[in-house]
Amino acid sequence: MNALRIAIAGAGGRMGRMLVEATLKDAHATLAAAIDQPGAAVLGKDAGEMVGAPCGVAISSDSDAGIAQASCLIDFTRPEGTLQHLESCRRHGTAIVIGTTGFDAVGKKAIAAAAQDIPVVFAPNMSVGVNVVFKLLDVAARILNEGYDVEVVEAHHRQKVDAPSGTALRMGEVVAHALGRDLGDCAIYGRQGVTGERLPSTIGFATVRGGDIVGDHDVLFCGLGERVEIGHRASSRMPYALGSLRAAHFLSRVKHGLFDMQDVLGLR
Numbered sequence: 463m464n465a466l467r468i469a470i471a472g473a474g475g476r477m478g479r480m481l482v483e484a485t486l487k488d489a490h491a492t493l494a495a496a497i498d499q500p501g502a503a504v505l506g507k508d509a510g511e512m513v514g515a516p517c518g519v520a521i522s523s524d525s526d527a528g529i530a531q532a533s534c535l536i537d538f539t540r541p542e543g544t545l546q547h548l549e550s551c552r553r554h555g556t557a558i559v560i561g562t563t564g565f566d567a568v569g570k571k572a573i574a575a576a577a578q579d580i581p582v583v584f585a586p587n588m589s590v591g592v593n594v595v596f597k598l599l600d601v602a603a604r605i606l607n608e609g610y611d612v613e614v615v616e617a618h619h620r621q622k623v624d625a626p627s628g629t630a631l632r633m634g635e636v637v638a639h640a641l642g643r644d645l646g647d648c649a650i651y652g653r654q655g656v657t658g659e660r661l662p663s664t665i666g667f668a669t670v671r672g673g674d675i676v677g678d679h680d681v682l683f684c685g686l687g688e689r690v691e692i693g694h695r696a697s698s699r700m701p702y703a704l705g706s707l708r709a710a711h712f713l714s715r716v717k718h719g720l721f722d723m724q725d726v727l728g729l730r
């Protein structure tokens with residue numbers, strides 16, 4: 463088997479470092495390029511040095527050159543950076559795994575359009591555990607479809623810039639779909655003041671930010687006299703990195719199209 467040539471965007475970030483470590487340990491992948499944005503403190507450094515394993519790949523801000531050398535880009539940056547890298551991937555025929563969250567509708571449309579030409583995995587959470595939780599939520603929502611109020615609660619570290627998390631939003635989408643609702647019509651993003659009584663058709667979201675919380679998600683199905691809670695706790699970012707590499711290997715077997723981790727894990 464030919465080793466997969468991986469480029470990592472946002473290489474100096476929290477996820478980028480994890481991805482460098484995971485890629486260097488993957489017997490079937492090589493690190494082709496490590497990319498960060500102009501001005502980033504890590505530019506010029508050996509990517510492996512950040513994780514105690516120098517590898518001879520210097521972190522560069524020349525994203526186009528890095529993407530040209532790779533068979534797959536793994537991107538955990540910010541929406542504006544990802545969309546720029548996406549166009550470069552399209553030009554060079556490079557596959558892309560997108561972990562970045564916080565896209566607006568226009569950004570999501572651009573990703574779907576690029577997937578007509580190149581293979582794309584776009585998922586708000588790459589961990590196996592969270593993707594199993596998505597399935598459990600679908601089952602629970604179909605059974606608890608009357609008399610249960612649904613609330614989604616998530617907690618993350620103080621540096622997170624988007625809210626609710628991409629994972630929390632996907633959890634809301636999964637539940638809304640199972641209940642025959644549209645999340646766009648029924649989501650309540652936080653409450654304050656005299657809100658009035660809760661409407662049964664709504665799905666509520668609550669966000670906690672603090673310290674170094676890696677990622678907690680809970681969905682509550684609250685009935686009268688009982689409550690079902692389905693949740694996930696991340697204590698490391700490595701499951702996201704390993705899931706991303708699994709996604710990159712999956713993409714090496716397809717020509718184009720838009721996939722998520724349910725496809726990668728065979729859970730669809």
Ligand SMILES: NC(=O)C1=CN([C@@H]2O[C@H](COP(=O)(O)OP(=O)(O)OC[C@H]3O[C@@H](n4cnc5c(N)ncnc54)[C@H](OP(=O)(O)O)[C@@H]3O)[C@@H](O)[C@H]2O)C=CC1
Pocket residue numbers: 471472473474475476477478498499501502503538539540542543544560561562563564585586587588589628702
């Ligand atoms: N799908 C999943 O499983 C997961 C998704 N995420 C998502 O991944 C993203 C990154 O998270 P995290 O690693 O914690 O964030 P960090 O802020 O630690 O890292 C982001 C990296 O991207 C760089 N960057 C920022 N803006 C741009 C830009 N416009 N163009 C290019 N590069 C840019 C940063 O550079 P600099 O340091 O110079 O700012 C940094 O190197 C977030 O959207 C997060 O929600 C996170 C974990 C799991």
Ligand SMILES: O=C(O)C1=N[C@H](C(=O)O)C[C@H](O)C1
Pocket residue numbers: 563586587618622626627628629630676677678
């Ligand atoms: O920013 C993070 O850290 C995370 N972001 C993703 C999200 O927004 O869902 C996934 C994970 O929860 C960590």
